[in-house]
Amino acid sequence: MKLEGVGRRYGPRGPWVVREVDLVLPAGALVRFTGTNGSGKSTLLRLVAGIDAPTEGRIAGRPPRTSYVPERFPVALPFTATGYLTHLGRIQGLGRAEAAARAGEWLERFGASAFAGTPLAELSKGSSQKVAVAQALLADPALIVLDEAWTGLDTAARHELDRAVRERVAAGGTAVFVDHDPRRLSGEADAVYEVEAGRVRVGRVPGPVPTPTPVPVPGTETGTVSGSRSGAGSASGAGASARSPVRVPGPVSGGSSPGADAPPPRARIVASGGRPLPEALPETSSYESGPGTDGATTVYAVEAAHSDALLRALLDASWHIHELTTEGART
Numbered sequence: 001m002k003l004e005g006v007g008r009r010y011g012p013r014g015p016w017v018v019r020e021v022d023l024v025l026p027a028g029a030l031v032r033f034t035g036t037n038g039s040g041k042s043t044l045l046r047l048v049a050g051i052d053a054p055t056e057g058r059i060a061g062r063p064p065r066t067s068y069v070p071e072r073f074p075v076a077l078p079f080t081a082t083g084y085l086t087h088l089g090r091i092q093g094l095g096r097a098e099a100a101a102r103a104g105e106w107l108e109r110f111g112a113s114a115f116a117g118t119p120l121a122e123l124s125k126g127s128s129q130k131v132a133v134a135q136a137l138l139a140d141p142a143l144i145v146l147d148e149a150w151t152g153l154d155t156a157a158r159h160e161l162d163r164a165v166r167e168r169v170a171a172g173g174t175a176v177f178v179d180h181d182p183r184r185l186s187g188e189a190d191a192v193y194e195v196e197a198g199r200v201r202v203g204r205v206p207g208p209v210p211t212p213t214p215v216p217v218p219g220t221e222t223g224t225v226s227g228s229r230s231g232a233g234s235a236s237g238a239g240a241s242a243r244s245p246v247r248v249p250g251p252v253s254g255g256s257s258p259g260a261d262a263p264p265p266r267a268r269i270v271a272s273g274g275r276p277l278p279e280a281l282p283e284t285s286s287y288e289s290g291p292g293t294d295g296a297t298t299v300y301a302v303e304a305a306h307s308d309a310l311l312r313a314l315l316d317a318s319w320h321i322h323e324l325t326t327e328g329a330r331t
Contacts, residue, residue, distance in 0.1 A: 002060050007020060016198055021047075026190075048145050048176055080117050086099045111160075149179075166188070269311060271314050
């Protein structure tokens with residue numbers, strides 16, 4: 001799909017919202033747009049999705065099956081959740097039975113099956129947003145455009161949408177998205193573009209992910225750590241047992257050796273309680289955990305640049321955060 005010299009303004013004399021946009025969106029790619037509020041991101045996504053037509057320039061190669069999730073979902077529609085999804089599935093070329101079956105599957109995936117027969121106007125913001133993302137996914141679109149689609153979703157639904165986007169890209173589709181959380185699908189985008197004052201420029205394009213380097217846990221003497229993963233002995237109390245260091249794949253700096261440059265700044269998080277963490281946290285570099293000095297807490301160490309991802313994982317798992325220290329300064 002190509003955008004060639006694309007511009008958009010509202011009204012013959014209105015200001016240009018976006019202008020002179022030249023982009024190629026290949027199949028099987030995850031593309032992220034960033035920028036401040038009012039920079040033109042939403043207008044650009046509406047152009048990509050075909051909701052708006054360009055005032056100047058041309059857009060070619062948009063897949064016939066394209067879906068779009070707006071920042072605000074229109075709930076004042078005369079449908080139940082299932083009825084709306086089935087109707088949209090029919091419009092997108094599915095048979096009635098298949099559309100109804102897929103509607104049920106996506107409502108189940110997003111934890112909204114209990115509201116299948118509820119009128120859209122009676123749904124909460126979070127539940128209506130689940131319907132919004134379900135309608136965009138149920139017909140296997142070749143292009144999916146997501147404008148802050150994660151806003152209003154609960155943690156489980158956000159993770160499910162992450163998985164669904166990865167599935168679409170793995171199947172050869174193109175996913176274009178904007179999200180206010182910089183950690184959203186962090187490091188996974190094939191291309192990143194920044195929108196500023198209606199102009200688009202190339203942002204950071206991720207490179208290959210090197211093998212992580214293990215690092216010692218601050219405040220421990222032996223270098224062994226207590227597990228906070230699945231299974232018995234999670235580090236939520238004094239009885240946690242020592243285990244081998246936990247290493248999670250992710251982007252890290254090169255390994256250290258005698259005479260090498262100083263390692264990057266690290267963050268230290270002291271936490272207690274909570275559920276076991278996921279088996280992988282792709283947004284972080286390597287991290288390690290060790291027993292706290294009081295025997296009831298766990299100390300996590302991670303590169304400071306990736307501490308937000310680890311902190312979010314801990315909070316999502318209902319851990320209590322006692323202390324966060326970065327580069328020797330308590331925050």
